Amino acid sequence: MIVAEDLHRSFKRPGGRAFRLPFGKSDAKADSRVVAVNSVSFTADDGRITGLLGPNGAGKSTTLRMLATLIRPERGSASVDGHDVTRDVLAVRQHLGFMPHNAGIYPRLSARENIHYYARLCGLDKQQAEQRVGQLIEQLDMKGFADRRATGFSQGQKTKVALARALAHQPQTIMLDEPTNGLDVMATRGLREIIRQLAADGHCIVFSSHIMQEVAALCDHIAIISDGSIAMQDSLAGILERTGENDLEDAFVKATLSLQPETDR
Amino acid sequence: MSLFIVMFKEIVDNLRDRQTVFYALLFGPILLPLLLGGSLVASFKQLSIDFDEVTSLSVLHAERAPRLMEFLHGHNIDVTEAPENVQASVRRGDVLVVLEIPEDFADQLRAGRPAPLTLHVNSADKESGKAARRVQAILSVYERTLNNLRLQHRGIDPSTFDSLNLVENDVSSDGSSGQLLASILPFLFIMSMVMGGFYLAIDTTAGERERQSLEPLLSLPLKRSAVVFGKYGATLCFVTLSGVLTAVSIYTLFRLFPIELMGGQIRFDGRTLVRAFLLASPLLPFISALLITVSAVTRSTKEAQTYLGLMMMVPMAPFFLLQFLSIRSTTMSMPIPMLSQYQLLESAVLGDSIPILHILLSAGGTLAATALLLTLASRLYQRERLLD
Numbered sequence: 001m002i003v004a005e006d007l008h009r010s011f012k013r014p015g016g017r018a019f020r021l022p023f024g025k026s027d028a029k030a031d032s033r034v035v036a037v038n039s040v041s042f043t044a045d046d047g048r049i050t051g052l053l054g055p056n057g058a059g060k061s062t063t064l065r066m067l068a069t070l071i072r073p074e075r076g077s078a079s080v081d082g083h084d085v086t087r088d089v090l091a092v093r094q095h096l097g098f099m100p101h102n103a104g105i106y107p108r109l110s111a112r113e114n115i116h117y118y119a120r121l122c123g124l125d126k127q128q129a130e131q132r133v134g135q136l137i138e139q140l141d142m143k144g145f146a147d148r149r150a151t152g153f154s155q156g157q158k159t160k161v162a163l164a165r166a167l168a169h170q171p172q173t174i175m176l177d178e179p180t181n182g183l184d185v186m187a188t189r190g191l192r193e194i195i196r197q198l199a200a201d202g203h204c205i206v207f208s209s210h211i212m213q214e215v216a217a218l219c220d221h222i223a224i225i226s227d228g229s230i231a232m233q234d235s236l237a238g239i240l241e242r243t244g245e246n247d248l249e250d251a252f253v254k255a256t257l258s259l260q261p262e263t264d265r
Numbered sequence: 266m267s268l269f270i271v272m273f274k275e276i277v278d279n280l281r282d283r284q285t286v287f288y289a290l291l292f293g294p295i296l297l298p299l300l301l302g303g304s305l306v307a308s309f310k311q312l313s314i315d316f317d318e319v320t321s322l323s324v325l326h327a328e329r330a331p332r333l334m335e336f337l338h339g340h341n342i343d344v345t346e347a348p349e350n351v352q353a354s355v356r357r358g359d360v361l362v363v364l365e366i367p368e369d370f371a372d373q374l375r376a377g378r379p380a381p382l383t384l385h386v387n388s389a390d391k392e393s394g395k396a397a398r399r400v401q402a403i404l405s406v407y408e409r410t411l412n413n414l415r416l417q418h419r420g421i422d423p424s425t426f427d428s429l430n431l432v433e434n435d436v437s438s439d440g441s442s443g444q445l446l447a448s449i450l451p452f453l454f455i456m457s458m459v460m461g462g463f464y465l466a467i468d469t470t471a472g473e474r475e476r477q478s479l480e481p482l483l484s485l486p487l488k489r490s491a492v493v494f495g496k497y498g499a500t501l502c503f504v505t506l507s508g509v510l511t512a513v514s515i516y517t518l519f520r521l522f523p524i525e526l527m528g529g530q531i532r533f534d535g536r537t538l539v540r541a542f543l544l545a546s547p548l549l550p551f552i553s554a555l556l557i558t559v560s561a562v563t564r565s566t567k568e569a570q571t572y573l574g575l576m577m578m579v580p581m582a583p584f585f586l587l588q589f590l591s592i593r594s595t596t597m598s599m600p601i602p603m604l605s606q607y608q609l610l611e612s613a614v615l616g617d618s619i620p621i622l623h624i625l626l627s628a629g630g631t632l633a634a635t636a637l638l639l640t641l642a643s644r645l646y647q648r649e650r651l652l653d
Contacts (some may be wrong), residue, residue, distance in 0.1 A: 065480075065652070068484040069484065070480065070483060070484055070649070070652060071649045071652070072649070090486050090487075090488075091486075093484060093485060093486035093487075094486040096484070098481065098484040099481065100477070100480040100481055100484070102477050103477060103478065103480065103481045104476035104477035104478035104481075105476075105478060106274075106278055106476070106478060107476070108278050108279075108281040108282060109274075109277075109278060113277075117270070117274050118481075118485060120270045121267050121270055121271070121482075121485050121486075121487050122485055122486055122487075123267075123486065149281075162481070165481065166481065169485075169486070
């Protein structure tokens with residue numbers, strides 16, 4: 001379960017110096033920063049698929065990164081299965097399986113080795129890891145390519161490996177950042193099935209996407225994010241009802257437009 | 266524990282990469298010593314003259330100077346008939362040099378005047394030059410003998426003309442080559458260490474960022490220090506492997522050539538090499554740390570190659586510095602990594618004794634710099650910008 005409250009995060013405006021040594025003080029003034037996430041609050045329950053729906057640059061990835069303890073929120077708080085993301089970093093990571101946007105796998109390792117590596121890093125011993133990897137290969141239907149090196153994998157195969165890797169330590173909460181990017185229809189359907197099954201098993205799943213149909217087809221609960229804030233969150237039916245529209249796309253436009261006057265000025 | 270998992274994975278992963286393996290196992294340990302050491306040894310052979318070896322010399326009109334021919338024969342030179350067209354055949358390289366004895370040689374000699382001799386030599390050809398030097402050396406001995414005889418004949422003590430008795434003590438080409446070799450050895454060691462870890466360091470840091478596999482890795486329940494030190498450990502393994510292999514190949518290479526070629530100044534026995542390797546060993550962690558830290562700053566393998574390429578100046582700088590400015594080993598220069606190892610290894614190869622204080626300072630300075638670099642690398646990995 002994920003609870004996020006009033007998360008806020010800004011970044012230094014890009015195009016500055018190429019890199020900075022980590023000793024300097026952050027002296028940037030507020031106006032030279034880009035606000036990526038501005039007051040994001042949402043809840044994702046166990047046994048449910050929560051969709052984070054928003055256009056590119058809305059702040060989806062930044063939100064997920066904050067939840068995954070990769071970057072610290074400047075304001076607000078969040079917890080994963082009751083562990084605070086700023087104070088209890090290792091416990092959060094132990095409970096969380098995170099598959100980032102475009103997650104890369106190691107091309108010179110086989111699918112099995114890729115997953116095994118992560119399982120070992122998560123603290124499983126050799127035997128446990130082997131067992132878990134075998135389980136995941138079965139579960140995600142990867143037998144055909146499990147022992148091939150990842151160099152020539154299709155996008156669908158890569159995604160499966162990346163997902164299996166994120167699941168290696170049997171996390172209760174799973175976050176997937178645009179997992180269907182670049183997948184063909186069949187692969188997308190297969191992935192959806194897997195995600196549904198995981199939710200049915202009682203996992204809490206957060207699924208980010210900018211594709212309406214994707215979110216409408218899969219998610220039990222939808223949080224619409226736009227310009228760094230949550231514009232609306234409810235079940236699909238609830239959102240349609242609140243906006244008075246009958247498809248998610250129109251509802252999305254309406255929901256984000258209602259937010260515009262506050263943020264754009 | 267996680268540290269070793271990361272380290273082991275990086276080693277296996279990179280052993281499957283041809284580029285990394287080529288630079289770690291072939292370039293530093295085999296190609297570099299062959300290229301530098303081999304050409305050096307070959308140049309010894311070309312420069313040094315073995316006066317005991319019997320060679321032949323073409324002489325035109327040998328019958329005009331029978332005494333000289335006897336003298337040559339007594340100095341391991343077999344006189345042979347000169348070819349038809351002397352100049353052309355020397356130029357073509359059919360014969361290396363031809364000594365021509367002019368018609369008035371005997372008359373001039375008898376009259377006590379300078380007797381003419383012509384040596385046809387092709388100075389563009391190193392072999393011809395070498396043969397010429399040998400002939401000149403023998404002829405000058407002959408000239409000295411004749412001079413002494415002429416002076417004694419006139420009742421003058423020959424030593425009157427030796428106002429200076431200059432004793433030249435081993436400043437032959439062999440001595441300076443030995444010095445050069447002693448300065449090339451540390452260069453070989455250090456370069457092959459750097460090259461050994463070069464691609465692994467890039468692949469495990471900048472490569473990981475470029476492949477976008479760093480973000481999922483960092484979101485795993487393990488400390489970032491385990492990631493950094495695991496990668497560092499893998500780099501250290503490759504650097505060490507490359508260093509050890511280089512030592513072995515240098516040893517093998519110089520076993521193949523006679524020691525006397527190097528003027529006896531350098532002993533390339535196992536002990537010298539082990540001593541040199543031990544003196545250089547603080548560089549193993551240092552170079553690994555340098556590679557990891559520099560490539561941790563970079564975003565892509567291309568950027569990493571650029572920065573590390575520039576960084577290659579660091580191991581090369583002391584080599585050229587010491588070649589052109591002779592910096593003496595002092596307690597001041599010892600704590601400086603790389604520079605001190607160059608100086609220590611040079612002394613080790615030349616068989617000089619090295620003060621314990623220098624060894625301690627060198628190792629201490631290098632390890633302190635390593636600790637500093639590793640601290641920096643850890644801090645670089647704590648940055649959020651790492652994910653950009």
